[in-house]
Amino acid sequence: MTQRILITGAAGGIGTLLRPRLRRPGRVLRLLDIAPLPPPQPGEAVELVHGSLTDPEVMDAACRDVDAVLHLGGYSRENSWRETLSVNIDGTHTVLEAARAAGVGRVVLASSNHAAGFREVADAGPGGLPADSPPRPDTYYGVSKAAIEALGSLYHSRFGMDVVCVRIGSCFERPADVRALSLWMSPDDGARLFEACLAHPAPGYRVVWGVSANTRQVCSPTEAAELGYLPEDDAERFAAELPPGEQHRYLGGPFTTTPLGIPN
Structure with missing residues (x-):
């Protein structure tokens, strides 16, 4: 039986990294973005959908015959309040409503460490x-991620939808700075985590951190481990290559001093 997974924001950074890593026999990836998407490679089981996640008609069509939604779409940095509200918050509502109407039982929402950016790193304790x-x-962007977590909770409680919110630390091929040594999630571990979110028989509603098995971990690994996530990578192997720096006081790092509403 074919499994069909809709990925919003598939042309973005994380979507691009996950596309080859989520390929499986018997699985079709339905990729949605307003930006151009690379054409299918030979043997690649993908369906390309060009459109905005803020458009209810586009989302209604995209959610048909879908088993799960990975919602990665939206602004990934600070933006104006109007744009953040329209795309990140209202857009996520549009995605969830389309999934509910189509009978999709599972949605994975890309949240962010910036939903809790003003948490002090020193408060992590031994368990993170x-x-x-x-x-x-720490920003309007962080507010939008807190809001989508709340929307996910609502859609689980009201409609019984399984919703997993992944508070992503930093998902790139390699960590960019000293702060990322604590928050980095390798693309391979990102695929492992999203696979765990898809495979768990009944996750209900929960929030998990999206990070690798980092030596300088400040985020609890427990909640993601309960889904079956077993990270294999550690940012520490890049430490010697990074410029000197210090861990920020707050989890959100430089976002805590970013001017509100100014695109960055």
Whole structure:
């Protein structure tokens, strides 16, 4: 039986990294973005959908015959309040509503460490900051991620939808700075985590951290491990290559001093 997974924001950074890593026999990836998407490679089982996640008609069509949604779409940095509200918050509502109407039973939402960006790193303790630490957003972007977590909770409680919110630390091929040595999630570990979110028989509603098995971990690995996530990578192997720096006081690092509403 074919499994069909809709990925919003598939042309973005994380979507691009996950596309080859989520290929499986018997699985079709339905890729949606307003930006151009690379054409299918030989043997690649993908369906390309060009359109905006803020468009209810586009989302209704994209969710038909879908088994799960990985919602990665939206602004990934600070933007104006109007744009953040329209795309990240209202757009996520549009995605969830289309999934509900289509009978999609599982949605994985890309949240962010910036939903809790004003949590102090020193408060992590030996077990790390719990994944469901109450929001302390550091930007309008962080507010939008706290809001989509709340929307996910609502759609689980009201409609019984399984919703996993992944508070992503930093997902790139390699960590960019000293702060990322704590928060990095390798693309391979990102695929392992999203596979765990898709495979768990009944996750219900939960929030998990999206990070690798980093030596300088400040985020609790417990909640993601309960889904079956077993990270294999550690940012520490890049430490010697990075310029000197210090861990920020707050989890959100430089986002805590970013001017609000200014695109970056």
